Amino acid sequence: MKTILILDDEKVVRQVVRAMLEGRGYLTLEASEGGEALRLLREARPDLILVDLTMPGMSGIQFVEALRKQVEMPAPFIILTGTDPEEIEKLSEALGARSFLQKPFSSDELLEKIESVLK
Numbered sequence: 507m508k509t510i511l512i513l514d515d516e517k518v519v520r521q522v523v524r525a526m527l528e529g530r531g532y533l534t535l536e537a538s539e540g541g542e543a544l545r546l547l548r549e550a551r552p553d554l555i556l557v558d559l560t561m562p563g564m565s566g567i568q569f570v571e572a573l574r575k576q577v578e579m580p581a582p583f584i585i586l587t588g589t590d591p592e593e594i595e596k597l598s599e600a601l602g603a604r605s606f607l608q609k610p611f612s613s614d615e616l617l618e619k620i621e622s623v624l625k
Contacts, residue, residue, distance in 0.1 A: 508624055509533040509550065513543045513569065514558040514586065519609075523556065526613045527620075540564030544572055547580075554623060555583040557603075559594075570601050582623050586611070 510532050512520050517538070524534045535550055537543035541564055543555070555573075559566035566585065573580045585598050585606040598606040604623045607615060 507531060507533055508553040509535060510620065511535045511537065511543060511546060511550075511552040511555045511581070513537045513540065513555060513561075513566070515539060515561040516558070519558070519586075523616065526616060530617060532620075540566070540569035540572065543569060544576060547573070547576070552581050554620060555581050557583050557585055559585055559587040559589060559597075567597075567601065570603075574602075584619055584623060 510527055512523050512534055514520050514523070515538050520536045520538070524536060527534050535546055535552060537546055539561055557566045557569060564572070570583065582604040585594065585601070585603045586609060587594050587606065588609045589597075591608050594606050594608065605619045607619055
């Protein structure tokens, strides 16, 4: 069974995404900010990370940079954001994201991206 870490500062987003994923048989971990996610990664090795870019404190960009420094082989990640699609496409490439989704997204869109990355 695959494990996915959901990193988003909005509790409702984490709950909705968790319900979508668990309904499809995935195990989930949740973090509301980057530091918490980095601590979780010391204990668990998720197969995929969903990263919100815009968060108070440590942004998603800062999290990705810290992730690369702290974890030898980080899990692939998908960026979740409300940012302009053209801008986020360039940014996701620069960060090394496997994919991105613009909020709001449907469960079908999310699951399609996840399944594509986890193949």
